[in-house]
Amino acid sequence: MIPEIGEFALIIALFLSAVLALVPMYGAATVNELWMSYAKPLAKGQFLFMLISFICLGYAFSQDDFSVIYVAQHSNSQMPIQFKLSAIWGGHEGSLLLWAFILSGWTLAVSLFSRSLPLDMLARVLSVMGIIATGFISFLLVTSSPFLRYLPSFPEDGADLNPLLQDFGLIVHPPMLYMGYVGFSVAFSFAIAALLSGRLDTAWARWSRSWTNIAWAFLGLGITLGSWWAYYELGWGGWWFWDPVENASLMPWLVGTALVHSLAATEKRGVFKSWTLLLAIFAFSLSLLGTFLVRSGVLTSVHAFASDPERGFFILMLLAITMGGSLTLYAFKAPNVKSESNFSWLSREVLLLVNNVFLTVMAVTVLLGTLYPLLIDALGAGKISVGPPYFNAVFVPIMGTMAVAMGISVAVRWRETSTKVVIDKLWLPAAISILCGLIFPFFYGSGFDFRVFIGISVSLWVISTVITEFIGKFRNAQSFSIKLKQLPFSYYGMMLAHIGVAVTAIGITLVSTYSEERDIRMAKGDSVELAGYQFIFQGTHVVKGPNYVADQATIEVLESGTFVVTLHPEKRRYNVKRNMMTEADIDAGLFRDLYVALGEPLNNGEAWAVRVHYKPYVRWLWLGGILMALGGLLTVADKRYRQSKAEPEDAYV
Amino acid sequence: MLKIKVLIGFILLLSSFLLSAAIDVYQFDDPEKEGRFQKLAFELRCPKCQNQNIADSNAEIAKDLRTKIQQMLIADKSDMEIVDYMVERYGDFVLYEPRVKPQTYLLWYGPALFLVLGLIIIILIIRSRNKTYQQINENESSLSDSESEALHALLKTNQEKK
Numbered sequence: 112m113i114p115e116i117g118e119f120a121l122i123i124a125l126f127l128s129a130v131l132a133l134v135p136m137y138g139a140a141t142v143n144e145l146w147m148s149y150a151k152p153l154a155k156g157q158f159l160f161m162l163i164s165f166i167c168l169g170y171a172f173s174q175d176d177f178s179v180i181y182v183a184q185h186s187n188s189q190m191p192i193q194f195k196l197s198a199i200w201g202g203h204e205g206s207l208l209l210w211a212f213i214l215s216g217w218t219l220a221v222s223l224f225s226r227s228l229p230l231d232m233l234a235r236v237l238s239v240m241g242i243i244a245t246g247f248i249s250f251l252l253v254t255s256s257p258f259l260r261y262l263p264s265f266p267e268d269g270a271d272l273n274p275l276l277q278d279f280g281l282i283v284h285p286p287m288l289y290m291g292y293v294g295f296s297v298a299f300s301f302a303i304a305a306l307l308s309g310r311l312d313t314a315w316a317r318w319s320r321s322w323t324n325i326a327w328a329f330l331g332l333g334i335t336l337g338s339w340w341a342y343y344e345l346g347w348g349g350w351w352f353w354d355p356v357e358n359a360s361l362m363p364w365l366v367g368t369a370l371v372h373s374l375a376a377t378e379k380r381g382v383f384k385s386w387t388l389l390l391a392i393f394a395f396s397l398s399l400l401g402t403f404l405v406r407s408g409v410l411t412s413v414h415a416f417a418s419d420p421e422r423g424f425f426i427l428m429l430l431a432i433t434m435g436g437s438l439t440l441y442a443f444k445a446p447n448v449k450s451e452s453n454f455s456w457l458s459r460e461v462l463l464l465v466n467n468v469f470l471t472v473m474a475v476t477v478l479l480g481t482l483y484p485l486l487i488d489a490l491g492a493g494k495i496s497v498g499p500p501y502f503n504a505v506f507v508p509i510m511g512t513m514a515v516a517m518g519i520s521v522a523v524r525w526r527e528t529s530t531k532v533v534i535d536k537l538w539l540p541a542a543i544s545i546l547c548g549l550i551f552p553f554f555y556g557s558g559f560d561f562r563v564f565i566g567i568s569v570s571l572w573v574i575s576t577v578i579t580e581f582i583g584k585f586r587n588a589q590s591f592s593i594k595l596k597q598l599p600f601s602y603y604g605m606m607l608a609h610i611g612v613a614v615t616a617i618g619i620t621l622v623s624t625y626s627e628e629r630d631i632r633m634a635k636g637d638s639v640e641l642a643g644y645q646f647i648f649q650g651t652h653v654v655k656g657p658n659y660v661a662d663q664a665t666i667e668v669l670e671s672g673t674f675v676v677t678l679h680p681e682k683r684r685y686n687v688k689r690n691m692m693t694e695a696d697i698d699a700g701l702f703r704d705l706y707v708a709l710g711e712p713l714n715n716g717e718a719w720a721v722r723v724h725y726k727p728y729v730r731w732l733w734l735g736g737i738l739m740a741l742g743g744l745l746t747v748a749d750k751r752y753r754q755s756k757a758e759p760e761d762a763y764v
Numbered sequence: 765m766l767k768i769k770v771l772i773g774f775i776l777l778l779s780s781f782l783l784s785a786a787i788d789v790y791q792f793d794d795p796e797k798e799g800r801f802q803k804l805a806f807e808l809r810c811p812k813c814q815n816q817n818i819a820d821s822n823a824e825i826a827k828d829l830r831t832k833i834q835q836m837l838i839a840d841k842s843d844m845e846i847v848d849y850m851v852e853r854y855g856d857f858v859l860y861e862p863r864v865k866p867q868t869y870l871l872w873y874g875p876a877l878f879l880v881l882g883l884i885i886i887i888l889i890i891r892s893r894n895k896t897y898q899q900i901n902e903n904e905s906s907l908s909d910s911e912s913e914a915l916h917a918l919l920k921t922n923q924e925k926k
Contacts, residue, residue, distance in 0.1 A: 454890075464889070465883070465886065479874055483862075483871045492867050494857040497860070498807075499860055500860050501862060
C-alpha cells in the first residue's frame, strides 16, 4: 500500500510541476498577476508530494518490504538501519528520486526566500524549475520507478547493498553532490528568466549570486567528501582517479567556479552579462551531461552491465532539450544584453576574465579527455584510454599559471590600477613565496625537487597575497576592530576560498611527491619500516559485524622506538553475496596519514599480503575543499543579501 | 564516486573477489626497479576491467600482467620495451597516457590551443571595448560650437529659474 502511495504522490507531483511549468510562465508573458501568483503554492505543493513519495520509499526500506523490486535489490534485513535508509540512493531509481526530491527542495527554497524578487521574475524562475522537474519526474515514472513490485511472489530477503556503499560515505556524499548538481538548476532558471524578461541588472545578479554560491559550495563539499570516501574505502590509498564519474562532477564545479567569479563582476560592475548567462546555462547542462554519462553507461560500455539504452536515451533527450532550448533563446536574446562600464588592461575585470578562460579551458579539457575515447571509437580509429597521466600532464601547468593570476587579482582594483601600485604590493609576497618554495624541499625532502618548488611557491603566493592585501586594508583604518567589522562577509569568503585553493594545492603537491607505499608479505612478528615508522604485524583474529565476518589484523606502529598507534585493518566477508571487502585502517594526522590495508592471506593464513602507505599532508586536500565551500557560504551571509531579502517592498506579492 | 561504486557493484555480481584492493607481493633486488614497477603498473590499464590500472585491479589478467612486468624488469628490459610489449598485445587501450599521434593531436594540443584562443579573445574584447568608450568619450567632449552655445543657454535659463 505504502509504495503505491509513493508512486501516486509522484504522479501528483508530476502534474503539479507541469502546471508550474506552464501557468506562471504564461502569466508572466501576458502580465497576468493571478496566473503568476500560482507559482508559489504550486512550488510548495510539488515539494509536499515529492516529500511524501520520498518518505514512502524510505518507509519501504525501513520495513524491509522486499516485495518492492528496488528495495529487494538494494537492501537486506541484516543491514543496520542507517544503511537501509541511505540505500534509498544506493541505486539508479532511488538516486533519481533523490535528484527530483532535491530539485523540489530548491524550488521551495526559491519560493520561500525570494520575497524581494519581483513577481514576474519569481514566476519565470519557478516555471523554468517546473519544466526541469516535469522532465525528471516523467523520466522517473516512465523508465525508473523505484516503487515497482515483485508480484505475485517476492523474495524472502533482499540481495544486499554493495558493501562499498555500506558506509558513512554513502549517507553524506550523494545528497551533498546532488545538492550541488541540482542547485545549479536555480542559476540556470535565473539565467533563462533573465533572457525571457530582458531584465539583467545588478539586482538580478545579486539574487542569482547567492543561490549560485550555495550550490557551488555544496558541489565542492560533495566532491571533497567523495574523494575522502574513495581514499579510505577503496583500500588503494588514492584520492582522485580521473574516472569518468569523477570527471562528471568536476566539470560543473569548474564551470560553476567560473560562474561564481563572473557573477561577482556582473553584480559589482555590470559587466560580462551575456557571458555570465552562458556559464549558468553550461554549469547546469554539464550537470545533466554528467548524469547522462553515468546513467547511460556509454562510458563504461566495455562491460555493459549497467547500461540501459532507454534510460540513456531519455536523459540525452532531456539534455538536448535543455541545451538546445536555452542556447537558442540565448542566441536570440543575448545580443540585446549590454554591459555598462569600462575598465583598463590592469583591472580586476580583466583578471576575472583570465580566471574564466583558465577555468573554462580546464572544464573543456576534462570534457575532451572524458569523451575522447568515445570519439575515437565512434570514428572507428580504435580504442584508446585517457587516464591520470594525461590529466595530470595537462592540468598541472594550467592550474599553476592560474594560481599566479589568482595572487595578482586580489591586489588589483576594479576598473583600473597602476602597475606601480601592484608591484609595490606584490614584490614582497613574491619574494617570500619563491624563497620558501626553494628551501622547502631541502628541509622536508632529501633535496631539490622542481615540482615541490613550483607547488609550494605558487600556494604560498596565493596565501601571502591574500594576507598582504588584508593587512593593507588596515593601513589607513582608525580602529582595527571597526575595520574588521566593516569589511563585507563576501571579502572574508573570498579570502577563505582562495586560501582553501592553496591548502588543497599544498596537499596535492606533497602527497603526490612524498608518499611512500609498500606491498609486503607479513607473518606474525614481522615488521616493516616506512618513512621512519616501524609497522609490526601481530597476527589476525576473527571479528563478527552485523552482516559480515572479518579477519582483523593488529598492527602496531612505532616511531624510533616509541609507540604511536595500533591499527586494525580488516578483510571482511559479507554474509549475503559473499563479497570480500578490504577495510583499511588509518591513523589520520594533519601532517601525515598512516594507512594500512590487508590483502590476501598467503600460505593458508600463516601470513598476509599487507599494503602500508605513508601519506604526508593528505588531509590538506580535503581541508582546502572545506575551506573553499565555507568561503562560498560566507559570501551569501553578506549584509547586501540579507538587506535585499528583508526589504519590505513586496508590493507585488 | 557513488556511481563508480555502483558500477563496481555490477562487476561484483559477476565476480566476488574483484573488490578487494590488489595487494600482492612483488620482490625486487633493486629499489629503483620497484619504483619503475609501481609507475608502470599505475599507468597501464587493466584490459578487461571497468576502469582500473593493473596496480589496483585484482582481476586474473591484471595479476598476470603484473607478473609479466616483474619478469621483464628482472630481465633488464627498459620501460619502453615493456610498454611496447603491452601495446602490441592489447592495443592502445592499455595506455592511460595516450600516445601522441595524428588521432590524438586534438587531445594533446587542444587545451593549449583553447587557452591561447581564449586569451586572444580577451585581448580583442578589451580592445574593442576601450575603443567604443573612447569614441563615446570623444563624442561627449567634442560638442560642436552651436551645441555648446545651446548648452550654455540651457544652463543659463536653468540658473535664472532658480
